Amino acid sequence: MNSKIKFAGIFFLFISFFIVFYYALKSDTKNNTQIMVGTRLPNIQLSSLFNPIQKISLPSSEKENFYLINIWSSWCVPCRDEHPFLVKLKNEHQIKIFGINYKDKTSNALDFLTKLGNPFYYVGVDSDGSKSIEIGGYGVPETYVINADGIIIFKHVGPINSTTFEKIVATIK
């Protein structure tokens, strides 16, 4: 009788152990990149890529239901890949996109936009990476969707693909 209880106990323990680690393997146990979703975007001030004297503050004070922030660089290959999606977002959905040019050379950045199109309403400069860190960025590329109250309602680390594109479109409706 005693051994039967031990058996059952051990069997149960194993199944739980196996299931827990099975889930651990399946899921991405890395850091949660969504921690800032639902919080207000921290204040940052950026000078323009095109005109260093011109400055802008984010969150935007302009009355928009939604707007995007995209961190990008000319030297970043996935940024190149996702750029058409940004252009599409601007053209087909008339959404304002604030670009943050991350640790880049001005001439290269301008070149990039000339060659691949400029979907950005405004392009700010983050020369040392501190602005991106201020808004909880991990690197390039990274995209935020902000609502009228300055709340981050969507955050995506990495390049936008068609799935992410659909998600963003759904969010800004």
Added chain:
Amino acid sequence: MKNFLFLLIVFLLNQQDSFALFSQDREIKIYKNIRCLACQGQSLNDSNSDFANDLKKVIKEKLNNNETDQEIYTYLTARYGDWILFDPPVKKSTLLLWFFPVFILVIGIFILYKRTVFEKSKLS
């Protein structure tokens, strides 16, 4: 980067007086407690990656503004979550982390006590 050595030598010869990145003691202690997010398991102190260096600069400025350790850690966890700190937080979900060893300790002492035979010591 055609010849990195050449580049490095060029930079070495063009050294500016920059003791700005002299770090010790409290600063190093903070860097050791922060995870480099672009690396595998390294702290800011142990990492040479760009992200680590950028973050170190941000923190160094905060230290120059006399921010406390806790203020810096709160700044980071608000943006990157508890994971970025190596010291585990003390909150509801980590209660077991701290409590379980105590539990084992108590159980162990109890079992040990029950199995001890208290005999008088003899001088043989």
Added chain:
Amino acid sequence: MTSNIGFISIVISCILSLFILILFFKHVLFGGPLHSKFFALYKASFFLIAASFVLLVISFIISDFSIVAVYENSHTDKPFFYKFAGTWGNHEGSMLLFILIISLYGYLFLLFSKQLNFSLRFTTIFFQTSLQFAFLLFLIFTSNPFEKIFPIPNQGLGLNPILQDPLLVLHPPFLYLGYVGFSLVFSLLLGGLICNYYNQSWAAIAKRWIFLPWTFLTFGIGLGSFWAYYELGWGGYWFWDPVENASLMPWIASTALIHSVLVMDKTKKLYNWTAILTILTFVLSLFGTFLVRSGILNSVHAFANDPERGLYILFIISLITFSALVIYILKSPKQTEGESGFVLFSREFSIVANNYLLIFALTVVTIGTTYPILLSVFTGESISVGPQYYNTILAPFVFIFLIVMAIGPYMKWSKNSFAVSKNKFIAFLISSLIVTILVSFLLKNQNFIFILGVLCSLYLIISVLYEFAYFKNIKLKQFNFARVFSHAGFGFLILAITLHYFFSKEFTAKIPLGESVTYKEFVIKFSNYFSKEDKNYQELTGEYEIQKNGEKIVLKPSIRRYSQPQQFTSETSIRGEWLSDMYIAMDYTSDTSDGIGIRFYHNYSIRLIWLSYILITIGGLLSFVRRKNEQ
């Protein structure tokens, strides 16, 4: 060609293993004599695996890029040693090494157990073969080291520069000879339980099959610690990194097991506890293997991870553990000898007390390592558990542990013998107190933890030295050298760790060429630099003059840029004085506009830590020297 033979060799070994298992079941279920070639078949399976391994090594040495593993992890420009060691610098190759060690221990057992009970022998081999079989299946179907690539590339992708180090030749093999080696005592236990041969004689036999892998594991972990220190450039020797913990967990369990089996041998107690510890030790070895290879952990030691393989390993481990526990429950030993209690202040009491502390430490390490994983599964939250957690919780218990270690050996078996040695204990206390006060005064530190750490480790060291000083009175053959060396080694280890923690210094700076920087008692001048080119890297070396209290030394750290694969590494420059090190590493970054940074460390008493590792390992080796009252 070699790859085909290598693969076929493995497959045949796997089939032979299956055949061995079938023969065992046939004998057990249907009676009749066991097949006469049972052991011969096992030996054959071992030789086939060994041959396969040799062929893989040869493939790496001759740079046979038709094999995927060689292509992905080697390069013709690599120096010979790293071609050789690259065999196990990847998942598939190291898995083959893993299986080789399982098989090797079975073979060694066959060689050195000829006088043992026949049933125990073949049952043990049965279990060892099961392990071998399970992992061979895993290897063949998911991690074939001989997998081919076509068309054959001209050149390989090269080995990670951090792994291009002499210690790659030693560290993994020693670790495997360690924690994989516990497979044999595991099989021996299951064999003993099934054959109703689990008793005091079993303990006497099992001892060596615990000491052997324990010694290898101790040395392997020490090597890893040493390697991390001088190769990684962060001035530390232990980071509580999850993969480090994965090797530490079986070490703690096996240390408890060593002492438990000694009690079982001497007093016929702790039968159940020893069995549990044996299973626990091997299960922890397997669990560590799983953690490291599955991609579930975030660590510097990250293998090329594969969650699918992780799933297979998880399944195998669960199956093995479950089966072992079922057998244990069904055949658990009935304590036949008298009382099962422990007399206060007897030798076995002190061993049990420290066993308990070891298990506590094991729990802490296990929880710290797995909590982030478990938490994220249950709540989606991510946290990290860093060194502070382990150091804070474990420190006070280490101190108690040291005292019990010091007192224990002076106790007699099964008797309360405190009174007999009371005066000695007081003498030890007084002498260690005096030395501690002296140290605290000389080094100008009165921190409470520091004093406790020094006091308790000195207490242990003094108690051991006393034993050593009086060994002329005991016959040489009866003296327990193994215990003296390993316990002294542990005392020195904690002493060194304490000193290192409180007196090491570290700072980082960017020093322009020709300039100096002052930090506490050190003046560091960046005096010169030069570059050179080697077989597979370019190197920039900086010369730094360090002045400390008037003495001057020169350190030459460097940055290397490897070509295959393209990667930068920082090579440290270390110079020792007495037991401490002065240590510099250069920082490399793609942004060199501010100049090159260096990290300077003064690692206090770090060399004593290396010495301690060696002492403990020697202790393990000395356990194989026959003592007069041993069989």
